[in-house]
Amino acid sequence: MQRIFKEKMGAMDRMERKPADPGRLxxxxxxxxxxxxxxxxxxxLAHLGFIGLFLRVQVPALALANVASVLVYVLTAILIRRGRLTLATLLIVLEVLLHGVVATAIIGWAAGFHHYLLLVIPVVIVSAYYRYSLRFxxxxxxxxxxxxxxxxxxxxTPAVAVPAPLIDGLHYxxxxxxxLMLGVLATVYQRLVSRAEQSLHELACTDPxxxxxxxxxxxEVAQHEAAVVERGGxxxxxxxxxxxxxxxxNDQHGHAVGDGALRxxxxxxxxxxxEVDHVARWGGEEFLVLLPGTELDEAQQxxxxxxxxxxxxxxxxxxRQLGLSITLGLAELRPGESIEQALMRADRALYEGKQAGRNRVVLAGQA
Structure with missing residues (x-):
């Protein structure tokens, strides 16, 4: 019986090592x-504000360029929503580079439009669509x-002369x-990564x-609960x-019905x-239920x-009328006993229930 139990544990280990569905990650x-x-x-939004600003400083060419930039970012948002991320990223990078170069060439270095090129570097580095060497x-x-x-x-000398006070204002x-954009991007990226990590952790703990x-x-939960028992809890x-x-x-109705039965x-x-109890798919058509704070008589009920x-x-x-039933082996963790030993006793009781005709609850022996 111990050999059977170990074979089951090994089979379930292999099942757990199967790769998760990448579509869910x-x-x-x-x-x-x-x-x-x-x-x-x-x-x-930033370029929308620059339209009025350049009209005020009488540089209509850059005001018109910012109108084009706003349209580009509306387009990139639409492309991203439709899953065209590669094209959207390319448009964003080209817009930032072109706008930074053109604005610097027209009204000069002092206005500070070259700073926007720095935003391209982190965007390129965190891009998920290119090899690291290409991103570098x-x-x-x-x-x-x-x-x-x-x-x-x-x-x-700038191509367009802009009063010094306005140049200073544009610079700052x-x-x-x-x-601000660097801070916002770093904050958003950190939050998104944290959320992704939580999602991956949830997937790693859940039967799909x-x-x-x-x-x-x-x-892990069982080991924790066993430690509570060991401390006299x-x-x-x-x-x-x-x-x-x-x-x-499965053979008579198909695997879709079998999966439905499992669910x-x-x-x-x-x-x-x-809510304090724990239920898990133990492997295949087996389930494990942990009942903390529950003695054997109550657990049997x-x-x-x-x-x-x-x-x-x-x-x-x-x-209809699939005739579903379940056989359960029941054990209470004894002081000084490992969780693996208690599981072996529950598995032995389950085996006895199967041999006795199924659709029953069998208490584990004390041996």
Missing amino acids: DSGASVFARLMLVVSVIAG ILACAVALLYLGLDLVYREA INLATVL LTQLRNRRFMM RPLSLLLGDIDHFKRI AIAQVLRDGVR VADRLRRAVLALVEVEGR
């Missing part, structure tokens, strides 16, 4: 897409462009805007079919359940216990209630 690409959407909104080359190219503008235009407005906790996470009971004749359900029974188990609730399931995936 909150990937770096999706984080970058949200970041670019924020960039589009902030940049569009692009970032270096932007840095060299920035240095080139400094070399050419720092001492050059641009510098403050760039610093039943949305119950998976075996790996459940073992509340008792802990374990229910190890296995759906009866599950292979027959339906998972919901019954979830609804049939307290819970187990029988769950067994009857599964038996009462009438319809699954549009199929």
Whole structure:
């Protein structure tokens, strides 16, 4: 029996090592897409403000350029929403580079429009669509462009003469805007990464079919609860359940119905216990329920209630009278006993229940 239990544990380990569905991951690409959407909104609003500013300082060419920039950022926001992130990123980078170079050439270095080129470097580096070597080359190219503008235009005479007070005002407005955008981008990126990490952690702990906790996470919870018992705290009971004749359900009705049966029974188990209890898909058609603070007599009542609730399931995936039932092995963790030993006793009781005819609750022996 111990050998059978170890074989099951090994099989479930292999199941847990299967790669997660990549479509469900909150990937770096999706984080970058949200970041670019924020960039589009902030940049569009900034250029909207510059339209009036350049009209005031009588530089209609740059006012018209900012109208074009606003339209570009409206387009990039639409492209991002439609999943065209590569094209949107390219348009953003080109707009920033072109606008920075043109504005610097027209009204001079002192106005500070070259600072916006610095925003391109972090955007290129965090891009999820290019190899790191290419991102590094692009970032270096932007840095060299920035240095080139400094070399050419720092001492050059502007093409359009703008009063010194207005140049000073533009300088500090641009510098403050760039610093603000860098701060906002860093904050948004940090929040998005934290959210992605939380999502990945949740996926790593959850069985994708039943949305119950998976075996790996459940073992961590069980170890914690066992430590509470060891310290002389509340008792802990374990229910190890296995759906009866599950292979027959798959063979006769198809795997879609079998998956539906797993989901339906998972919901019954979830609804049939307290919030402080823990339910997990233990592997295949097996489920594990941890009942903290529950002694054996009370746990037996819970187990029988769950067994009857599964038996009462009438319809699954549009199929009626599937004859679903579950056999449960029950054990209470004893002082000085490891959680693995208690699970082995529950598994042995489950096996005895299967041999005795299924659809029953069997208490684990004390040996």
